[in-house]
Amino acid sequence: MKKLFLLLAVPAVTLLFSCNPADKDDPEKPQEYDIEFTANVVEALAIPPMAAGWLLDMETDHYILTLSMSDNGYDTFGMEKPNSTYVIAGFFYDVPDDGSDVIKVADGTYRYVPGSSDAGNLVLEMSYYTKTGEAIDEWTVEYIEDSYFTDAVLTVSTEGGAQRFDFTATLEDGRTARAVYTGDVSFDEIDPGELM
DSSP: OHHHHHHHHOOOOOOOBOOOOSOTTOTTSOOOOSEEEEOSEEEEEEEOHHHHHHHHTSOOSSEEEEEEEESSOBOTTSOBOTTOEEEEEEEEEOOOOSSOSOBOOOSEEEEOOTTOOSTTBBOGGGOEEEEEEEESSSSOEEEEEEEEEEEEEEEEEEETTEEEEEEEEEETTSOEEEEEEEEOOOBEEOOGGGTO
16 A cells, blocks of 8 residues: 555655645635645544554654545555545544544644644654546556645534544645545554554
């Protein structure tokens, strides 16, 4: 699965999402983003602390949750599909030890704080934007864009029984991006053996 391989091959880069208002002097004016994306497919994974620490080469007591928002999802091998957009947000999270098999995220704002590994901090090394083009062959696709972020914020809120995930970020080239997904999201815990 490319997304898991990326977790293993991600360079230790400090990046993440944030957005600057289009007009800071007029808070009533809507913000504009260079890339605006409404996802209709989401894949949510929970990486246990031991594996999360191994991936980032650090000690942590927190899970890393990854939220992959896209328009077409992944193929049966976990690879990106042609002509698709993917926005992935990874963040540290304290999963409650309540005996439940269901991992949900509490409403709130999760943001990137440089140098922090506290719960709620976005992990830029595991957050990125990908846009694919045509299929090259049955196994590979053309990558039009593949970029990390330098700043980011994820806002989670509940609307009518469904959660809204609103992710804003700044790409490495300075462009701003926004991805939104609304729906019921549960994070599937990964077996650490799959990563280590």
